[in-house]
Amino acid sequence: MAEKSDLRNRINVMLFHFDQRLGPRLLFNVAEIQETRVTASLTRLMDFNFLQEMKAFVNAMANVVYSSMFFSIQNPLARGGIEQFMLSFVIFDPTITEYLTISSLEEEMSITISKLIELPELFILITYSNPILEDFPEVDNCLSSLRDNAIDNFQELFYGQFEGRKDAISQILGKIGFEAGKKILQRFNPDEFDSSRTFLDAILISPIITRWGDINVIHFDPDEKVATASVENSIWTDSLGVIATKACAYVEGMLEAIFSQILEEHIICNETRCAAEYSYVQNCIFQIAPRDISREMISYREDQTVREMGINERKQTVELIKEDIGKQIFHELDDPMIKLNKLFNKAPFISDFFFDMTKFLVVCNYWRYSDDIICNTCKEWIEKTSNAQIDLVKSKHRICEITYMDEED
Numbered sequence: 401m402a403e404k405s406d407l408r409n410r411i412n413v414m415l416f417h418f419d420q421r422l423g424p425r426l427l428f429n430v431a432e433i434q435e436t437r438v439t440a441s442l443t444r445l446m447d448f449n450f451l452q453e454m455k456a457f458v459n460a461m462a463n464v465v466y467s468s469m470f471f472s473i474q475n476p477l478a479r480g481g482i483e484q485f486m487l488s489f490v491i492f493d494p495t496i497t498e499y500l501t502i503s504s505l506e507e508e509m510s511i512t513i514s515k516l517i518e519l520p521e522l523f524i525l526i527t528y529s530n531p532i533l534e535d536f537p538e539v540d541n542c543l544s545s546l547r548d549n550a551i552d553n554f555q556e557l558f559y560g561q562f563e564g565r566k567d568a569i570s571q572i573l574g575k576i577g578f579e580a581g582k583k584i585l586q587r588f589n590p591d592e593f594d595s596s597r598t599f600l601d602a603i604l605i606s607p608i609i610t611r612w613g614d615i616n617v618i619h620f621d622p623d624e625k626v627a628t629a630s631v632e633n634s635i636w637t638d639s640l641g642v643i644a645t646k647a648c649a650y651v652e653g654m655l656e657a658i659f660s661q662i663l664e665e666h667i668i669c670n671e672t673r674c675a676a677e678y679s680y681v682q683n684c685i686f687q688i689a690p691r692d693i694s695r696e697m698i699s700y701r702e703d704q705t706v707r708e709m710g711i712n713e714r715k716q717t718v719e720l721i722k723e724d725i726g727k728q729i730f731h732e733l734d735d736p737m738i739k740l741n742k743l744f745n746k747a748p749f750i751s752d753f754f755f756d757m758t759k760f761l762v763v764c765n766y767w768r769y770s771d772d773i774i775c776n777t778c779k780e781w782i783e784k785t786s787n788a789q790i791d792l793v794k795s796k797h798r799i800c801e802i803t804y805m806d807e808e809d
């Protein structure tokens with residue numbers, strides 16, 4: 401069950417102003433965790449282009465889903481006679497329930513905007529270069545109540561209805577998938593197959609399964625009763641696109657039923673990485689393990705899979721660079737900035753990056769995992785691959801700062 405404190409840490413409310421000369425500018429970020437790097441990157445990555453007046457626009461990127469609403473107020477002193485603002489509601493690491501219901505906040509956001517446009521404070525604060533929220537108590541009150549009300553709504557509607565750590569919609573989808581998996585098994589006669597593996601393969605290539613995605617068994621150990629499977633073109637991720645959260649609870653349930661039958665034990669299936677989480681990830685990874693093994697053992701096995709995935713993806717990156725420009729030519733490029741740019745472009749696990757004055761801000765798919773899974777060797781790997789000296793600082797929040805040193809330094 402998601403705790404209220406967990407929601408408080410993950411939910412931000414942001415107010416932007418459109419300066420005619422400077423473009424969009426963040427005025428306030430109402431959040432539990434304030435980190436300038438995160439707000440700076442959010443401001444850059446947020447999409448201001450699709451906004452229509454007083455209409456919520458939902459988008460997802462880099463582990464964040466947000467709903468934004470644009471509004472304007474009359475100001476005879478401003479160019480064009482109006483001041484333009486954007487109100488954004490941001491959820492970090494959303495659950496699928498949160499993703500699917502964020503648009504229901506549109507009404508709550510409209511109410512906030514209707515209060516904001518009445519406030520004389522709004523005209524004053526835009527004249528400040530770095531306004532501080534405490535100096536504008538009425539605006540503070542509006543933004544904070546939007547955040548509080550939304551947290552209450554999410555809490556009441558969707559949490560605590562089910563036991564367990566998954567959110568409500570994932571649990572429902574998982575249950576349906578499990579029942580579907582049991583139905584699918586009824587079409588097969590286990591006696592027709594000489595081993596558990598041939599039985600499994602026959603199930604996984606049947607059209608009734610492949611309609612949900614192409615399933616590949618990466619690792620299968622019937623004695624230990626563990627397995628790892630990847631699913632490409634899952635119907636859930638293909639239809640939802642990048643939503644910054646895992647989307648395949650149905651497949652989890654279905655695989656749970658199938659592998660429980662194959663391994664003759666009630667196993668659990670856990671999606672460790674989903675293609676819906678990141679724009680660059682092509683397939684979803686599922687970990688299968690006995691239900692009664694300890695949580696530590698499961699997370700140890702997941703870590704091993706993730707580490708192997710990371711090593712493979714690094715190899716792939718180098719292959720892609722070799723194919724595209726040749727490893728040698730890439731190495732001989734003078735400018736470390738160009739080399740790093742090309743490297744980040746090719747790496748499948750880097751979902752976003754941008755250059756900020758003197759350093760790269762890199763959004764990496766492996767941020768979720770503890771440092772010793774893959775992060776600890778990253779600096780070394782980047783230096784070796786690009787032949788450039790770098791300094792790497794991992795932020796608490798999913799973004800790495802990578803500064804390169806010029807060769808003369």
Ligand SMILES: [Zn+2]
Nearest residue numbers: 648674675684
């Ligand atoms: Zn998935």
